[in-house]
Amino acid sequence: MTIQAETMIIPTFDDVLIAHERIKPYIHRTPVLTSTFLNELTGAELFFKCENFQKAGAFKARGASNAVFSLSENKAAVGVATHSSGNHALSLSYAAGRRGIPVTVVMPHSAPQAKKDAVRGYGGTIVECEPSLSSRESTFAQVVAESGAEFVHPYNDPRVIAGQGTCSLELNEQVENLEMVVAPIGGGGMVSGTCLTLSNVAPDIKIYAAEPLNADDAARSLHAGHIIADDAPETVADGLKVPLKDLTWHFVKNHVTDILTATEEEIVDAMKLIWKRMKIVMEPSSAVPLATIIKNKEIFQGKRVGVIITGGNVDLDNLPWNKN
Structure with missing residues (x-):
């Protein structure tokens, strides 16, 4: 396809x-x-x-749901992870929650509190980083190395x-x-x-x-x-x-x-x-x-x-x- x-x-x-x-x-x-x-x-x-x-x-609930529900059972069991300033983070947390799998999100510490609260409300785990792309990606690399979770990029x-x-x-x-x-x-x-x-x-x-x-x-x-x-x-x-x-x-x-x-x-x-x-x-x-x-x-x-x-x-x- x-x-x-x-x-x-x-x-x-x-x-x-x-x-x-x-x-x-x-x-x-x-x-x-x-x-x-x-x-x-x-x-x-x-x-x-x-x-x-x-x-x-x-x-972003659309793309996140499509990614989460297209995963095989084996991949889904390990969970998903991403880096996001907010909406993809909470959308992936929403979708993962609907499927009953773990989700970890790297977010800049400057992200709106409302979005952090929503991520946690959907059951997501937040790892905070500095508000720059380089910090976001380096922190995320460490998260994936430790968890083995499936990376769902916010857009790419x-x-x-x-x-x-x-x-x-x-x-x-x-x-x-x-x-x-x-x-x-x-x-x-x-x-x-x-x-x-x-x-x-x-x-x-x-x-x-x-x-x-x-x-x-x-x-x-x-x-x-x-x-x-x-x-x-x-x-x-x-x-x-x-x-x-x-x-x-x-x-x-x-x-x-x-x-x-x-x-x-x-x-x-x-x-x-x-x-x-x-x-x-x-x-x-x-x-x-x-x-x-x-x-x-x-x-x-x-x-x-x-x-x-x-x-x-x-x-x-x-x-x-x-x-x-």
């Missing part, structure tokens, strides 16, 4: 369809919401795919990407005649899954990625034609700090129309708008697409645009507009 390309295993659309059936008992088919106010503000018809209502509060994993592709599969079924889809990008798992699905079911839909200006390595990578990785960028969008990897880069470079960026202030303003106008809880990373649409109205004006709200795991005691 997969294609071997050099050292990569690239998932196919068949993998997405298999994933969709495999994970149905463990995920929600999330709703699509609209806002007249935001349509008038942007001049576009916006359709928000609300993965903030997903199991574990984020789209064909099982995970196939699972994330089920989100846009649903969106395309829920909304007719979409012309564009915008999703946040950090490591690129959601964007890769979106590319994989839409290039097969609706190849005319343009795919845009949205990224914080303070962590714009994916945008710089796309324009340079090769991966550029920042080690420890600082942004309110904590879920978008990680860089592209070879597998996600494959999808980004071949299918993404452009990567648009937004400043920290623009991200917080967009987040506040969605909270106020749509009355839904979503995290800063999820606000980046709307921030870039507002900033680049000329691109989206008059278009039917799918906007993926990736998660709702925000620390309610530490909202960004309450900071001094």
Whole structure:
């Protein structure tokens, strides 16, 4: 079902369809919401795919569930492990809990407390590290060496990407005649899954990625034609700090129309708008697409645009507009 390309295993659309059936008992088919106010503000018809209502509060439950439930009994018995700033950590913990297997997660000590609490609530074991990619990966290597657990990468994993592709599969079924889809990008798992699905079911839909200006390595990578990785960028969008990897880069470079960026202030303003106008809880990373649409109205004006709200795991005691 997969294609071997050099050292990569690239998932196919068949993998997405298999994933969709495999994970149905463990995920929600999330709703699509609209806002007249935001349509008038942007001049576009916006359709928000609300993965903030997903199991574990984020789209990553899709990829994590697909990875966990595709394991053989022998591999599953050893358990799974990952490194993550939050949503993949708690999503993998959720999926492992549903299968009844152990899970260990390496998280930066700066990760939101709400996400740490959720990981532990789902039965995950947390090993903390410094808030940099190098510290995360070195700490994780030690965890796997000691446990022998199956590594489920937060995004550079064909099982995970196939699972994330089920989100846009649903969106395309829920909304007719979409012309564009915008999703946040950090490591690129959601964007890769979106590319994989839409290039097969609706190849005319343009795919845009949205990224914080303070962590714009994916945008710089796309324009340079090769991966550029920042080690420890600082942004309110904590879920978008990680860089592209070879597998996600494959999808980004071949299918993404452009990567648009937004400043920290623009991200917080967009987040506040969605909270106020749509009355839904979503995290800063999820606000980046709307921030870039507002900033680049000329691109989206008059278009039917799918906007993926990736998660709702925000620390309610530490909202960004309450900071001094």
